[in-house]
Amino acid sequence: MRFTGLVWFLVTALSAAAAAATLTYEATVGGETREITVSSLDVDGVQYFPLRVVASKLGGGCQVVGGRAQVDLVSQTAWIGINDTAVDGSVSRFALSRPIVRQGDEVLMAVKDLFSFFRQAFHIQFTSKGTTPAAPADPPKAAEPILPAGDTEPATGSAGGVVRPISVVIIDPGHGGANTGTENDRGYKEKDLTLAIAKQLKKALEQSQSFKVLLTRDSDIEVPLRDRVNFATKNKGDLYLSLHAGASLSTSVSGLALFIPARGEAAAAEGRAAASSPQLQQDYSGPSLRIATEAAASLGAATSAPVLGVRPLRTRVMRGLAMPSVLIEVGCLTNADEGAQLQTEAYQAKIAAGLAEAVLRFAAPPAGGVS
Numbered sequence: 001m002r003f004t005g006l007v008w009f010l011v012t013a014l015s016a017a018a019a020a021a022t023l024t025y026e027a028t029v030g031g032e033t034r035e036i037t038v039s040s041l042d043v044d045g046v047q048y049f050p051l052r053v054v055a056s057k058l059g060g061g062c063q064v065v066g067g068r069a070q071v072d073l074v075s076q077t078a079w080i081g082i083n084d085t086a087v088d089g090s091v092s093r094f095a096l097s098r099p100i101v102r103q104g105d106e107v108l109m110a111v112k113d114l115f116s117f118f119r120q121a122f123h124i125q126f127t128s129k130g131t132t133p134a135a136p137a138d139p140p141k142a143a144e145p146i147l148p149a150g151d152t153e154p155a156t157g158s159a160g161g162v163v164r165p166i167s168v169v170i171i172d173p174g175h176g177g178a179n180t181g182t183e184n185d186r187g188y189k190e191k192d193l194t195l196a197i198a199k200q201l202k203k204a205l206e207q208s209q210s211f212k213v214l215l216t217r218d219s220d221i222e223v224p225l226r227d228r229v230n231f232a233t234k235n236k237g238d239l240y241l242s243l244h245a246g247a248s249l250s251t252s253v254s255g256l257a258l259f260i261p262a263r264g265e266a267a268a269a270e271g272r273a274a275a276s277s278p279q280l281q282q283d284y285s286g287p288s289l290r291i292a293t294e295a296a297a298s299l300g301a302a303t304s305a306p307v308l309g310v311r312p313l314r315t316r317v318m319r320g321l322a323m324p325s326v327l328i329e330v331g332c333l334t335n336a337d338e339g340a341q342l343q344t345e346a347y348q349a350k351i352a353a354g355l356a357e358a359v360l361r362f363a364a365p366p367a368g369g370v371s
């Protein structure tokens with residue numbers, strides 16, 4: 001009995017210590033490395049970390065809105081239902097291993113979800129620098145460069161060039177059905193905005209009589225990301241335009257943002273099978289950058305909205321596409337002025353016209369070619 005009592009005492013001492021564990025991480029955000037120290041909490045034997053504290057230490061924010069946690073970082077947003085595992089990000093959807101928990105103003109996420117959450121939702125890589133005294137559930141992983149230097153440089157050999165004539169344009173209106181995407185304070189939803197612009201863009205491109213234009217959805221239905229990519233492949237798309245809207249906790253943020261697939265995306269996602277197949281998107285990084293740059297210029301001119309830039313992004317939205325592709329955040333729905341404009345048909349028409357112009361310029365023979 002004395003022996004059992006001693007064991008029980010030791011176990012109690014260990015869980016008390018675990019409740020006060022200090023976790024230290026290194027995270028690279030926008031090329032800048034930050035060291036983050038947080039205290040984890042033990043709830044029913046599971047180690048959690050305070051999501052709000054970590055998000056703010058990374059320069060972002062987290063708040064609970066209508067039963068969901070909204071995490072805002074590096075101009076991306078992720079939503080997670082309280083007591084839920086499903087993460088609905090601006091550009092990615094995935095599941096956590098454990099539901100998040102609300103505790104007063106704070107939101108708790110399991111420590112074992114920390115690495116994958118920030119990597120998948122915000123492309124932020126965490127490296128564990130130590131835990132005192134309890135170990136995190138996940139062992140530290142080898143640092144994987146998210147935005148390797150030179151990632152935005154066009155691939156040699158296809159620098160800026162069109163790899164093949166553009167005859168089939170695939171337009172992907174983001175979200176749909178139960179997956180509403182982000183929304184403004186008047187309840188206007190990203191899924192409705194992207195579909196409205198997609199339909200106008202289709203019309204504008206068809207007027208040029210140069211392209212066959214297909215939409216991955218033409219009604220308010222939920223289409224899995226993989227099905228969208230498969231649709232583009234099956235229909236022999238030559239160009240993929242995925243339409244989204246941005247959101248930010250900071251209501252002063254507005255503007256357009258463009259994203260091209262990060263180099264090596266396909267191999268990273270699909271494992272060895274894709275790695276051994278011909279480069280997939282690697283061959284298209286040059287053309288993807290070119291269409292994104294054309295779109296940034298013509299959209300900026302058409303809308304007068306600030307252009308927040310063209311960046312490589314690891315996202316399932318464009319994963320596995322063997323064609324030039326770009327994800328366009330057409331504006332920030334959470335900005336009062338821009339959100340109101342985005343809701344109007346006239347502004348949507350400006351975006352569609354700007355994008356159509358970019359596609360026409362992209363598809364045109366290069367200077368010095370056939371005139």
Ligand SMILES: [Zn+2]
Nearest residue numbers: 090174181244
């Ligand atoms: Zn979106």
